[in-house]
Amino acid sequence: MPTDRSDSHLRIVWVYPDLLSTYGDRGNLLILARRAQARGIDVETIPIAYDEPIPRGGDIYLVGGGEDRPQTLAAARMRADGGLTAAVSQGAAVLAVCAGIQLIGEYFHIEDKQIAGAGLLDLRSDRGDSRAVGELVGEVDPRLGLPLLTGFENHGGRCHLGPAANPLAKVLVGVGNDGATEGAWAGKVVGTYLHGPALSRNPALADLVLSWALDVPLSAMPPIDDTWPERLRAERLAAVMPR
Amino acid sequence: MVRAQLATALVRTAARLSRMTGRGDGSVIGGRIGLAVEPRLLTVLARGRQVALVSGTNGKTTTTRLLTAALSTLGPVASNSYGANMPTGHTTALAQSPNAQHAVLEVDEHYLRTVLAETRPQVVALLNLSRDQLDRAMEVGMLADRWREVLGALRQQTDVPPHERTHVVANADDPLVTWAASAAPRVTWVAAGQRWQEDSWVCPQCGAHLKREGVDWACPGCDLRRPEPSWWLADDDTVAGPDGLRQPVSLQLPGRVNRSNAVTALAAASLFGVRPADAAPRLAEVASIAGRYATVERDGRTIRLLLAKNPAGWLEAFDMVDRVSPAGAAPPPVLLSINARVVDGLDTSWLYDVDYASLRGHRVLVTGDRRFDLAVRLEVNEVPFEVVDTFTDALAAVPPGRLEVIANYTAFQDIRAELGRAN
Structure with a gap:
């Protein structure tokens, strides 16, 4: 365990909520905190505004989606700050959703400009021919041991993964990165085009991120009552999966 | 002209047939x-x-109704009072009131350019801009850009004498609205409030982080700041205006947001020469608008209907629920109903932009197509809830007495239909 990460409780850092929370991104913070607390783990949630330094000592970092203008501003701030990169090199976990996956890649495009990202995942984003809007279902990389990924996507970008990043899922419904794969992961960093409260329909993904932060296998996470998330998953999957 | 007369006659016939055939x-x-x-x-x-136009993310239908009430002191007023807020609805409204000298039209925020160009209004009232149905609508920052272009183009109205050019009434508390409206040649600033601020942290003009202090806001990076309003709410029952005006206003409509809508309506009406003292009694007569805020009796239950379509609207609705809780009495049960059909927006992510904590202490029931989304949301929010499959089940589940209903668009219409087109 790195010495400057707190052992007594789990620290979840929400990066720039004032710029990057267009679509209910707060949900991921609330869900991670609740699922940790349900396992008897104390949680500190730390929203970091755009004019504050990103602390190096967090266990989990959340990066949300934003409109073009805030996203550009966030990328510049994040790179100048360097806190997120330092935390990841010390073993912190990262969940990035929607535009967040573009932000933590190598670069992305806003209008005709190429903008440098945080460089945490080996991927590059450009603009697609059309906006991808709708339900997304994916079969998750079997190495991660997760059930189907389900959620809503709404983005104009497309992601191209380099060799150091693994696709998070194979697309069954929707578009994701490019119509074939969705999201990316490497080490303890995961990004998805599912936007907003992506974890509300994917409690197992929430537990995976928690298990990374706690340095335990996913199978070691004690089960908790998931009646309502499971009913939501069942309802959504039944509504959108091809019969 | 004959063509227009024929078209007008067709509009009325078709509208009448549509109503007659149900x-x-x-x-x-x-x-x-x-x-x-x-x-x-x-x-x-x-x-x-x-003509007056009313646009913004929330409060359009109510403000249109209030302004129509105010202008009715001058004579008949044409208005699209059923919330059909695109050019087809405006055309129907005008065709059906050929003798009305005044018109108040609610305009979908994406249609402002078209309707402005076609109707050449005397007044445009702009309420607020916030996130709404992002799966099918423009991002809100982009919408503000478009408004600014359209309103800036009013400076080119050189074919009309200056006193007939369009006058904008705009909400100084909303940075996006302020930025858009400040391009217009003539603006009256109104302090119409902004409870929801999550879409206006970044300066729309230069991208810097806006500074806020109380109701005041300013950009540290450029000259954009909250303009001095000439109309505001002095207290819950008094509207303050130019030249020391203090006008008592007592509304039947609940919530601070509707008192703010009344401020906008009085400011807009004054530009047509209506004195606030004459308009205020008319505003007080408005009890419900197309079922919104309506109270319906059913099986011993007194059901009140609140429509809330997006995060900003839900925050305002919770404020109204709080107000109807009399001191000492048990708070009434609250039914939340959510659909995600095309006109609602297919995406329910915004549920997480709303904090439901103020409902703790109420018995909370959830229904609608997307009741499981709500269930997961409320569980995370630590608000106890019960899931019911239908509105009828919800009615059966609560004891006789009051029931507050908050629903988004199609969920609201479904419930109204079950209650027999509540007005």
Whole structure:
């Protein structure tokens, strides 16, 4: 365990909520905190505004989606700050959703400009021919041991993964990165085009991120009552999966 | 001109048929037929009238109704009072009131350019801009950009004398609205409030982080700041205006947001020469608008209907629920109903932009197509809830007495239909 990460409780850092929370991104913070607390783990949630330094000592970092203008501003701030990169090199976990996956890649495009990202995942984003809007279902990389990924996507970008990043899922419904794969992961960093409260329909993904932060296998996470998330998953999957 | 007369007659016939056959209230179909015959029909019908437009993310229908009430002191007023807020609806409204010298039109925020160009209004009232149905609508920052372009173009109205050029009434508390409206040649600033601030942290002009202090806001990076308003709420029952005006206003409509809508309506009405003292009693007569805020009796339950379509609207609705809780009495049960059909927006992510904590202490029931999304949201929010499959089940589950209902668009319409078109 790195010495400057707190052992007594789990620290979840929400990066720039004032710029990057267009679509209910707060949900991921609330869900991670609740699922940790349900396992008897104390949680500190730390929203970091755009004019504050990103602390190096967090266990989990959340990066949300934003409109073009805030996203550009966030990328510049994040790179100048360097806190997120330092935390990841010390073993912190990262969940990035929607535009967040573009932000933590190598670069992305806003209008005709190429903008440098945080460089945490080996991927590059450009603009697609059309906006991808709708339900997304994916079969998750079997190495991660997760059930189907389900959620809503709404983005104009497309992601191209380099060799150091693994696709998070194979697309069954929707578009994701490019119509074939969705999201990316490497080490303890995961990004998805599912936007907003992506974890509300994917409690197992929430537990995976928690298990990374706690340095335990996913199978070691004690089960908790998931009646309502499971009913939501069942309802959504039944509504959108091809019969 | 004959073509326009024919088209106008068709609009009325089609609207009447639509109502008679029970297919709808006729507010869209008539206009659609009329515009097919005469594409310039809206322009023709608006000519020679005094027109006000009302636009923004929330409060359009209510403010349109309040302004219509205020202008009715001058004579008949044409208005799309059923919330059909695109050009087809405007065309129907004008065709059905050929003798009204005044018109108040609610305008979908994406149609401001078109309707402004066609109706040449005397007044445009702009309420607020916040996130709404992002799966099908423009991002809100982009919408503000478009508004600014459209309003800036009013400076080119050189073919009309200055005193007839369009006058904008805009909410100084909303940075996006302020930025858009400040491009217009003539603006009256109103402090209409902004409870929801999550869409206006970044300066729309230069991208810096806005500084806020109380109701005041300013950009540290450029000259954009909250303009000094000339109309505001002095207290819960008093509207303050120019020249030391203090006008008592007591509304039947609940919530601070509706008192703010009344401020905007009085400011806009004053530009047509209506004195606030004459308008205020008319505003007080408005009890419900197309079922919104309506109270319905059913099986011993007194059901009140609140419509809330997006995060900003839900925050305002919770404020109204709090107000109807009399001191000492148990708070009434609250039914939340959510759908995600096309007109609602297919995406329910915004549920997480709303904090439901203020509902703790109420018995909370959830229903609608997307009740499981709500269930997961409330569980995370630590608000105890019960899931019911239908509105009828919800009614059966609560004891006689009051029931507050908050629903988004189609969920609201479904419940209204079950209650027999509550007005």
